[in-house]
Amino acid sequence: MDADIDEAIKAGKISTLANIILTVVKGVAGIAANSTALIADSLHSMIDILSSLLVWIGIKIAEKPPDKEHPYGHFKAESLAELGVGTAIVITALFIMYDAVNELILRKIPEFEYYAIAAAAFSVVVNEALARYKISVGLKTKSSSLIAEGKHSRTDVIASLAVVLGFILIYFGYWWADAVVAIAISILILQIGCEILKNAVDVLMDRVDAETALRITNYVERMRGVESVDFVGVRGTWRNKIVEVHFTVSPGVSLEEVEEITEKIESIKKEIPDIIDVIPVVKFSKKISKVAIPVNETGEYSGDLNSPYFEIFDLKKGAKIRIVNEYSKAERRKGYLIAKMLRNFGVDCIVLKKVGEGAKSHFKNMGIVVNIIDNNRSVEEIVEEVKEANR
Numbered sequence: 001m002d003a004d005i006d007e008a009i010k011a012g013k014i015s016t017l018a019n020i021i022l023t024v025v026k027g028v029a030g031i032a033a034n035s036t037a038l039i040a041d042s043l044h045s046m047i048d049i050l051s052s053l054l055v056w057i058g059i060k061i062a063e064k065p066p067d068k069e070h071p072y073g074h075f076k077a078e079s080l081a082e083l084g085v086g087t088a089i090v091i092t093a094l095f096i097m098y099d100a101v102n103e104l105i106l107r108k109i110p111e112f113e114y115y116a117i118a119a120a121a122f123s124v125v126v127n128e129a130l131a132r133y134k135i136s137v138g139l140k141t142k143s144s145s146l147i148a149e150g151k152h153s154r155t156d157v158i159a160s161l162a163v164v165l166g167f168i169l170i171y172f173g174y175w176w177a178d179a180v181v182a183i184a185i186s187i188l189i190l191q192i193g194c195e196i197l198k199n200a201v202d203v204l205m206d207r208v209d210a211e212t213a214l215r216i217t218n219y220v221e222r223m224r225g226v227e228s229v230d231f232v233g234v235r236g237t238w239r240n241k242i243v244e245v246h247f248t249v250s251p252g253v254s255l256e257e258v259e260e261i262t263e264k265i266e267s268i269k270k271e272i273p274d275i276i277d278v279i280p281v282v283k284f285s286k287k288i289s290k291v292a293i294p295v296n297e298t299g300e301y302s303g304d305l306n307s308p309y310f311e312i313f314d315l316k317k318g319a320k321i322r323i324v325n326e327y328s329k330a331e332r333r334k335g336y337l338i339a340k341m342l343r344n345f346g347v348d349c350i351v352l353k354k355v356g357e358g359a360k361s362h363f364k365n366m367g368i369v370v371n372i373i374d375n376n377r378s379v380e381e382i383v384e385e386v387k388e389a390n391r
């Protein structure tokens, strides 16, 4: 394992060293031969060093734990670095474009020099070797970032090949080839810069990671006792995510159960390793909205589950309906079936004279509070009492 990390780091160092050499060789040859394309390719190599440096900075910053002044961690420092480097890269690309367009307008023709074509060819060979090396070490050490870097080196091969092609075209008298190749490379550089900038802006603007947010919403919504998920925010970089979950628990859920729910939510960290912190925010839905009262044929409070009807009072709207208790004569799972039926009507409180443990837990699981009123009061009096307690 550790040997793998060492090998991946070594590959990164070799790649950086190779790119430094390429930057110098192409830069010197490009200036000497007056070739905008070769200078652009040299700058491209330099930018590749900068972007791998950013990855390294990101890893270093992620290691730094939150402190008193920065309780949310330091990951935005990486984004600030990206903002600076990204801007520099975009400006570089625009400079190359400006130079190349000037070259076209002024019909400047770069000298055809063998050392320049040799420098570009050298870059093709080195980049191809780097690509193969990084991909093979990446596969061996299972480092996706190294594999991505290896694939990027393939792009570098193509860019340098274009420079070689440009020189060949110049040799045959196509004077515009150097400028055209330089413009193509500048577009490649612009793309790298914009990607880095976009990354930084997304993090700084707390752009939500929709995929992770959806995953968490689905996970929390399915938990027993959770009435609704009200807000899920995912902030941070792609490898340092901070998740905030606001949810409402059903009435009747105990504090111990809330604790269990929040612990479960926090354990998302173990399932999704990019998440470094989870902040659960709980709201209690104490307000009862619909109360069910069992009544007999004459409409009097009966207080048990064998009653033929339920009167359901909507406390918010002040409306009431009477429904038939389809399960008054059920022999098995009566509590469960009635709880489910009432839940379908949106009931979150039931008033009974007494209740067995089994039925009670079924009501609780459906988010229905059981209120015990063990005397012969009128239905209206009971509703008033529930309203009073709900205030």
Ligand SMILES: [Zn+2]
Residues within 6 Å of the ligand: 044, 045, 048, 152, 153, 155, 156
């Ligand atoms: Zn590149």
